[in-house]
Amino acid sequence: MPSTLYQKLVASHTVSRLDAQHVLLYADLHIMNEYTSPQAFTALRAQQRRVLRPRQQLAVVSHIIPTHPVNNAQRTIMDPASSLQARNLKRNCDEFGIRLFDTTDADQGIEHIVAPEHGLIRPGMVVMCGDSHTTTYGALGALGFGVGTSEVEHILATQTLVYRLAGDMRIRIDGALPLGTSVKDLILLIIGSIGAQGARGYAVEFCGTTIATLSAEARMTMCNMAVEAGARAALIQPDRITFDYVAARAQDLRGAAWEQAMTSWRELYSDPDAQFDVEHVFDAAEVEPYVTWGTSPDQAMPVTGLLPDPAASGNAHSHDAIARALDYMGLRAVAPIERTPVDRVFIGSCTNGRIEDLRLAAAIVRGRSVAPAVRAMVVPGSGSVRRQAEQEGLAQVFLDAGFEWRQPGCSMCLAMNDDVLEPGERCASTTNRNFEGRQGRAGRTHLMSPAMAAAAAITGYIADVRKLGVHHA
Known part of the structure; x- marks a missing residue:
């Protein structure tokens, strides 16, 4: 049967089919931040469980950290509650052997920027995180989506998640963006057109000549904002732009390992006869500088x-x-x-x-x-x-x-x-x-x-x- 890119990613990570709408889905990478993980670690301890695969976890302090222009070593979280969150995250990561980009780390930043730039997001992966903008990773051909705080514990303990299947939506954009506009204007136009609930329940695949010419970083902006239309995931077929971006950052993929990865990644596309539940078409020439008013x-x-x-x-x-x-x-x-x-x-x-x-x-x-x-x-x-x-x-x-x-x-x-x-x-x-x-x-x-x-x-x-x-x- 012809399959969409989304369907291929889900199928390749399905541990078992639970019913018509749910599968047990495997996570290649699970990302945590300081405010959606504490309860999960507390529950693990209470049940005397360990993290199943610590090397497939990543933690970043990002939401609560002040951004005052001081040296890295001097970065201090003064708010007591926020400071406690950061300290608890470090304690949990130290105890369970999880990589952490902490407050004073030279590479600290926003989780959805840190992970791709360190070569941790690759085509064909399934990435879960307790943050809705995990859809960002679809820009690199990975299925990324946000999970609830209660689900973090399940992922830490089993490296899997009971996952409800999404519908398939395709959004095609063709043409060149006019001078003075960018993908942020494009995605605001799309969200304004289909509505804040227009993609609810769907995994959205962006395609078309406009998308094909975008940089990997511009694609991240598109996929990041797809959740603002209600999308459960956003995807872009990986291509030479994707592969070059990953190659420059995934230092462990060299020689035979790279060729093996490429053999798999070249199969990551929606088949020509694949059926989408909903399709939208936009003309890039119609894009103007956009701004929200409400x-x-x-x-x-x-x-x-x-x-x-x-x-x-x-x-x-x-x-x-x-x-x-x-x-x-x-x-x-x-x-x-x-x-x-x-x-x-x-x-x-x-x-x-x-x-x-x-x-x-x-x-x-x-x-x-x-x-x-x-x-x-x-x-x-x-x-x-x-x-x-x-x-x-x-x-x-x-x-x-x-x-x-x-x-x-x-x-x-x-x-x-x-x-x-x-x-x-x-x-x-x-x-x-x-x-x-x-x-x-x-x-x-x-x-x-x-x-x-x-x-x-x-x-x-x-x-x-x-x-x-x-x-x-």
């Missing part, structure tokens, strides 16, 4: 557009949702979103904290200055990204313009550390979620691309980056 990632629009009118929504539910979002965001119906003033700008996160993202932002910033009323910060996604940005001179570009150049971490993506918005502050953010209070109580978040966030920092308002032009090195 409190859900699907409440997004081109920067050139007008804010929606609740009265024109067509039904009571959407009327109330639009009205509530506009009220929370302090915006007026049918007004332009462009030139809305911002107080803060955040460039970073597992969505847009990679070196390519920083290059895009620096190209806009170079030779310019942050607007006087704006506090702008750049938070690299890992220690490795930070060092590379400094070597390339990007860090100095940001510093010269008036940005804060921070240490790596999740930072202002979510209010779990001390990088938070004050009530009423408006932020241009390269993150993945804009829910009420996501970046701080009563904070207002507008999602956008790194280039668009850089433009907002320079102008002091939500701006069409195409009007600024690009300053090349």
Whole structure:
């Protein structure tokens, strides 16, 4: 029977079929962070169980760590509860023999950036993590998905998970992205089109000529954000771009081991006659610089557009949702979103904290200055990204313009550390979620691309980056 890429990955990792909708699925790699793992280790101890395969576990301190620009050795978590979480993670990893990127590790960062850059994510793998943005790894042809806190214990003890099968969705995008746009604009357009629940219950495979030309890092942004449309997984067929990315980082795959891996990886594609439950098609030429206006990632629009009118929504539910979002965001119906003033700008996160993202932002910033009323910060996604940005001179570009150049971490993506918005502050953010209070109580978040966030920092308002032009090195 012809199979989709998703079906092949599930079949190759199925230990046993439990019923029509569930399988016992094997995990090649399980990733943990400081806030979704403590209960699991406590339960293991209570039942006197060990971690079955410690070498197939990875732990990263990422969400709670402050990003103040101090030396690695001086990085300290001052909040007592957060500090306890980090100490417990280290204790658990030490006891059970698990690799940990700890607070002061030179390569510490966001789990979904650290794992791929260390060559730990490879085509054909199944990767589980107690974080919804594990879908990121589909960019490298791996089946990655988030798990619940209670499921972490099962994975640690058995290296497997009782897994409910997903449906198959294919999203095809063809054509070249217009000048001044990026994959962040593309994925916001897609989410806005199909809705925040448009891919609920599905594994989404992205394909088309647009996807084929994207870098591995750009593909990670696409797959990372797919969960914001409700996707249970996101996948892109591995190709030469994928293989080159992995080859540069997977130091243990050389010679015969590499050739053996490639033989397997070349079979990772959806068969020509494979059936998808749902298909969508988009034209890359229609992409414009996008920005969210509301409190859900699907409440997004081109920067050139007008804010929606609740009265024109067509039904009571959407009327109330639009009205509530506009009220929370302090915006007026049918007004332009462009030139809305911002107080803060955040460039970073597992969505847009990679070196390519920083290059895009620096190209806009170079030779310019942050607007006087704006506090702008750049938070690299890992220690490795930070060092590379400094070597390339990007860090100095940001510093010269008036940005804060921070240490790596999740930072202002979510209010779990001390990088938070004050009530009423408006932020241009390269993150993945804009829910009420996501970046701080009563904070207002507008999602956008790194280039668009850089433009907002320079102008002091939500701006069409195409009007600024690009300053090349």
